Amino acid sequence: MNKIKKLASEALQRGDFDFALQEVARGETDVSRLIEDLKIYHAELEIQNEELLENQAFTEKAMRRFSGLFAALPVPALVIDEVGVIHECNAIAEQRFALGRKQLRSHYFPRLLPKKEHGRLRELLQIARNEDCASQAGIELKTADEQQFIADMHVSSLPELIENNAYHFVVLMVDQTAVVKQHVLLEESRRHFQAYFDSAPVGMAAISADKQWLEVNDKLCDLFGYSRDALIKLTWVDLTHPSGLDAELEQFNDILTGKLEGYALDKRCIRGDGEIIDVHVIKQGVRDASGQLDYIVVIIEDISARKQAELALMERDRALENQSLSLRERIKELKAIYAISRASQLMSDQDAFFADVLRLLPMGMYYTDDVSVSIDLASKIYGNNSFSATMDKLESDIQVDAQVVGKISVGYRKPRILPNNKPFLDEEKQLIEGIAELIGLFLTRIRSQQAQELTSQRNAALLSLTRQATKMDEQSLLRFALEHAETLTDSHIAYVHFVNSDQNTISFGVWSGKTLQNCTAVHIIITR
Incomplete structure (x- = not known):
């Protein structure tokens, strides 16, 4: 066999x-x-x-x-003939098209595509017949319940299944609906950002690590006074005022090294016409997936108007503060003036009055705890007159009946610079002049009172002398008159003498009791 x-x-x-x-x-x-x-x-x-x-x-x-592989494919898969009739499908295809296996097999595949996609399908099958395989991205399909989705379609011919010159094809569909939707959203976001970038009310740009402008918007060009082409040729360093450059370069380098993600600051920049403007700058680094710096987003806002407003506000606040300070100082001065004025009107004891002046006057000064005061009268000095040669002081004359009878001196023991950048406020000078005037009024009043008292005493003495004239002998009456005169004039010696007939000698007639105590001289010879 x-x-x-x-x-x-x-x-x-x-x-x-x-x-x-x-x-x-x-x-x-x-x-x-x-x-x-x-x-x-x-x-x-x-x-x-x-x-x-x-x-x-x-x-x-x-x-x-093949059947195992076909069934295990993670994407919808069909076997169709060149007419479009579906001969086989996997479970994923059943789920995606919302059709059972029996319904999907023998289904006409073009019915699962919108009419506008039929031409692309025919073209795809023709290419696969000629070249064994073909692919087409972004083909729209629809499910049995008319839900549309987008897929990339891959077609391969199956020559071993050729029957009577009728080709069969494996059709794989990779669902790209989510990807396409994401692309649409990204594109929409990009358009929105570009629209915002182009029409933003602030300057916007992208710069490279070497400080060059990569992209700028119209607002930034207007802000710096350059055309787009001219601005692109410059760096942001060229536009920054030198006064703030070093500080910003340090922060910029921190973005390059990854120490900082971004920073914001106010600085001054130089326009194309040389004008210096104030701007607020925000810079934020944008990095790729590997963490490397890709570019830096820049937002620049012109804050010159705001700076001017802030400066005006600061000036206003300073003026209000000065007014408030001035008001507080005026209140202090008024309190001191009022207290001294009251004392000048009510007090009669000179020493007690000047003690009050020395106590009250510092209350009206700016630095109340560091005031040195001296009141220098012809008869007496009140206060501390130990002003150093280098010590700043205010002085004002004290006048009585248009005659200078003394002066008042005021100063700070320590060198001081007041809000007006002077040793003293102008109002402090006025305060000292006012107090000097009050002292003059006080002295005038005291002298007037003393004169009135003296007149009253004289009148009383004359009245008493008249009353005693009939009761006393000549010598007693003269002694009585001398003692009254001594008292009225605050004298220590009072006597009456007579010139003798020889016109060369005198004779004592009467003298007071104090005369014998206070005088030991002998007056005998006189000269015409």
């Missing part, structure tokens, strides 16, 4: 598939040989049958692998 198979195999290899029949037809063989040839022919058929079985097993195995 093995020999027969060997002969059959050799005959198959020679291509003599019907050599036995050929010999019978020629009448060149006998029956025994014919039987032998039939056996060989039968062996040939068995060999062919074995090869067919092997091929069938291989094909079935390949189909099983």
Whole structure:
């Protein structure tokens, strides 16, 4: 039997598939040989049958692998013919198209696409027929319930399934709906940002790590007074006023090294026409996925008007503060003036009055605890007159009846610079002049009172003298008059003498009791 198979195999290899029949037809063989040839022919058929079985097993195995792979694909997959009829589908396709397996198989695939996509599908199948595979991105599809989605479609021909020149194709669909939606959102966001960037009310730009402008908007060009082309050729350093450059460079370098993500500051910049403007700057680094700096976003706002408003507000606050300070000082001065004025009107004791002046006057000064006061009268000095040669002081004359009778001096023991950048406030000078005037009024009143008292005493003495004239002898009356005169004039000696007839000598007539106590001189000779 093995020999027969060997002969059959050799005959198959020679291509003599019907050599036995050929010999019978020629009448060149006998029956025994014919039987032998039939056996060989039968062996040939068995060999062919074995090869067919092997091929069938291989094909079935390949189909099983294909079916397993097809079913396990993580994306919707279909097998369609060139007309578009679906012959096979996987479970993912059933879910995506919302159709059962029986419904989806034998379904007309173009019905799952909007009409506008039919032409692209035909073109895709034609390319796959000619080139074995083809792909098309962004094809719209729809489910059985009319829900649309977008997918990238990959088509491969299956030549082993060609029947009567009818091609079959594997169609894979990668759902890109979320990606497309994200792209749409990103594009919409980009358009919105670009619109905001172009029409922003502040200057906006992107700069590189080497300080060059990458992109600028119109507002920034207007802000610095340059055309777009001219501004792009400059760096932000060229526009920064030197006074603030070093501080900003340090922060900018911190963005480059990653120490800072961004910073914000106020600074001065120089426009194209040389004008210096105040701006508020915000810089924020933008980094790529690896953490490397990609570019820096810059927002620049012109705050010159705000700075001017702040300056005006500061000036107003300073003026209000000065007014408040002035008001407080005026209140202090008024209190001191009022207290001293009251004392000048009510007090009669000079020493007590000046003690009050020395106590009350510092209350009206700016630095109340550091005031030195001196009141210098012809008869007496009140207060501390130890002013140093370098000590700043205020002085004012004290006048009585338009005559200078003294002066008042006021100063601070420590060097002081007051809010007006002077040693004293102008109002402090006025305060000292006012107090000097009050002292003059006080002295005038005291002198007037003393004069009135003296007149009253004189009148009383004259009245008493008149009353005693009839009761006393001449010498007693003279002594009585001398003692009254002594008292009225606050004198210590009082006497009456007579010039003798020789006009060269005198004779004492009468003298007071104090005269004998206070005078030891002898007055005898006189000269005309």
